[in-house]
Amino acid sequence: MKKKLFFSFCFLFFIGVISCSDDIASDKENETEQGADKEEGNGEPTTPITMEAVEFAAFPGAEGHGRNATGGRGGKVHIVTSLADDGTKGTLRYGIEKVSGARTIVFQVSGIIHLKKELKIREGNLTIAGQTAPGDGICLAGWPVSLGDNVDNVIVRFLRFRMGDKEKGISADGADAFGGRYGKNIIIDHCSMSWCTDECVSFYNNENFTLQWCIISESLRLSGHTKGPHGYGGIWGGMKASFHHNLMANHDSRNPRLGPGTKSTKDNEIVDMRNNVIYNWCGNSCYGGEAMHVNIVNNYYKPGPATPTGTSKRGRIIAIDKKISDSDKQSYPAIFDTWGDFFIDGNVVDDGWINGEDDYQRCVRATNDNWTYGVYNQFDKKYTITDDVKQRLKRTAPVATETVTTHSARDAFEQVLRYAGCSLSRDTYDKRIVEEANTGVANFEGLNEHNGQRKVGDIDWKSTDYPKPGIIDSQKDLRPADAGADWSAWPVLKQSELVPADTDKDGIPDEFEKKYGLNPEDASDGNDKTLDPNKNYTNLEMYINNLVQDIIDRQNEKGVR
Template sequence: MKLTEQKSYLLIFTMLIAVILLSACDGSSDVTNDSSSVTINVAGVKGGAVYIDSVTPKVTLSGNVDNNYLIQITLDGVAYEQSTEISSIGEHTLVIKVKDSDGIVVETKSITFEISDSLDSISALAFPTAEGAGANTIGGRGGDVYVVTNLNDSGEGSLRYGIEQSDDPRTIVFAVSGTIHLKSQLNIKNGDLTIAGQTAPGDGICVANYGTVINANNVIIRFMRFRLGDATNSKPEVDSLWVNQSENVILDHVSASWSIDETLSVSESDNVTIQYSIISQSLNNSYHHKGEHGYGSLVRGEQGAEYTFHHNLWAHHNNRTPRPGNYLSYQEDSVGLYADFENNVIYNWGGSHGAYNADKDSVSHYNFINNYFKSGPDSSSKSYIFYEQAAKAEGYFAGNSLDEDEPSDPYSLVKYSFKNLFGQSESAIISEYKQTSKFIIGNVAVTLERADEAYDNVLASAGAFPRDDVDIRIINDVKDGTGNIIDSQEEVGGWPELESTTAPTDTDQDGMPDSWESNHGLNFNDSSDASTDQNQDGYTNLEEYLNYRADKLLNS
């Protein structure tokens, strides 16, 4: 069984030797030297990661490079020929040295990694249905448990207190349902965190009034709603939910809406998955200083960052559904973003298109595979699915449907407009842009469906459950071809009331109800059993309960 595949994208540099650049960085810092200004970039190997079968490291140099430099690579102390697969089981050390014309070593980089023939040595996924670049996130696994007991903005028992009061691994569960009306932005700065919205008794949790920003590593959020709105009149030009400068994040069955900037965005991060979420109805003409700014998702990354968006619904946005790109120019970043958009549903964008890249001189790579685009009342009758303005970008488009039509030429759904051709003809740039094979992004592949199958699946399963009136209305809009882009949440009734029921008894406050513990041979007077793994499957006993709760919500 293979856990990861090598990137298919190859870029040949004219140097003394041919070096090959693949899409993923190794996750460790580049080693640089002021005198040589050379940086060693490695792809195909992630330091410390566990792989199945084999890995093939690829090396390139950037910076002040001339033809007098030589690269010397050793594997476990023995000379290694680049592009040779490494398949022997165990730990390996790869050392890359750059020598100048006098044979003096000016740069060195060392990476230690492991190859395993068994999944036993691999941590369990974030949860069994986790896929894509963020699937290996473990959140608060094995750590403390914090119980949210009220809907206050702050103070003991509040969601904010649970997020901010510790930087130890922790899982946040809920003994209450309802809407949390924030009094200021909710900042997640302490990682190793799981927020388990599926545990809320009743209708679930909504975070309102101010945005939520994830600026931390190793975060899992499931079954939560983030609905910003304009009620504070404080002109907070923020997303409802923003993943910024974070690594290893997965958002699953999240509902986000009513933003005054983008609704759910990811930027300057790595190893992120957004799956089975509803990203809907940004506020178009609200308090943003630029005027109309009702956008879906800004998806920017650099230096080999990997993001996966699959089985999500974007609905009723003026634009950016989604908008991938890269903040850095191609001179600053020759590796770029790797973003995967598979099996999403996109409905009622404003004008002729919703998805585009306008970072004209940056490097980005993306898959758009088997997505279902459906124009709506605010969409132009002459629509296309993507507007490409970045001459340094590359795209793989396949199986996408626009208004129930899947053309034989998948790139006929893409429009191009390049202001800077970088000395090439437009036809040459377009030819290089059109990729013949997908970029392999993330260690866990998305379970791919046809676009029409994904449409049914997303409408049945995306978003926070149990669904509130907002998501029910959005789903019906997509089905019926109705609804529109809005300027205020008041146009559609505002925040619905989320009722809470009595939380099940949890004597030891370990996140698992007494009844669950009794039925599974655990001790409801001993909180320590939450962090143990009774059946040795990689998930703690608490995670087994959280996964059960998620399945129950989706199947009820």
């Protein structure tokens, strides 16, 4: 492949396993591009040279309805130099809460940031470039992270959100690892989310939104939520929202739940869900979609050891719902008793986990005829489904969507497992999740004492048939039998021994600036557009996007736009 970047990356895979990529090492031996002016004797460029032009969007590879978010483009730079969460200068919290206006957050550290309270993004025009962390990257632990209401223009890339239940009774009572509502122009790319006590990732009621190439895994079922069992993947919806090339693995339900918001009308909910991989659902896979206009295209559903056998749920693509209860009439008056409409095509239900001929055939039939065996046979018994209802539910053409590179479902399975999540440097946790999804196993199960019980006291634990493989109750359930006293569920993220110098604090390392003819002692050139031949991206954006461009190029192979 032609080298486009200052940094190029090579992928290392587990032998025989298509889905597990190891850390992608940077290659600092790239040749200087032709045409660069040189100083006599030292070979350093004296004038800026352009790099190869790339497609203009939030970043190269940004797709779907959120692809045009501008983030912190042209604004201030905040450099994270500390893993502390005390809100002082140099912390992530400072950059999010104290720096106002358009801003880009870059990192000079790698490791786990143990949050001391919820981290809420209340002001937009923000880019968080997790790929700049020197080493294994950044993980946010302990408390939820969320987008505040009415936040506009946010780009978040290559971060981990692993909340856990350490703050049980405080943050852990019904919290999402990462989520947000009522924002617009938002794109979340190549992030990893796990260990929530409600949903891992819920984004709905947003406008112009994309969640792409993320790993969403192991929500906590009996975590101490006062409402009882949860363990949910996420609620997905929005007014032009795209959810593509994500892996959802090891959730009891909401895989995902397509959910309108209380502000939804019969016309404004437009959702595109394509090329996602859904593995090892238990109580429910995908359902909902009340009064929504939805594409469900080329997704790959893979039953796992927790997936019910001997039931049509095994072949479920979606169980469509509508709002019909008395409480729904009060909360959702604009869409009460209203069906959505759906374009459903090209989805595959994997037949690799075989529990007899009947289950095998359920998967095969759903793959060959998505509607008859993956949708029409999935309705709750409370609905009366006539031929007229079936006709109104089924769109003959897709809902309009922004550009998304689309793979076949089977190619999407391979590409998502190779490149989703923080794949610049996958931690041991994501490697395990990807390996489980690839091989069809689940290595852990819930250890809460209420597994196997129904109602105890005020809580209906609904757990007579639990635990189930892959459905955990706490991150502590992952503890090996021989673990020492210092064991932690959060994987170690190593700091690089060499942190690139950045003399002018513009977010661009000196070495890169010298190579491309920028001035490492002039911070203002970070917001210039001298490196992009099309004069769209700032020099800072060209640098941070270059760090992962090889991943973007490779993940889109075999796809069609």
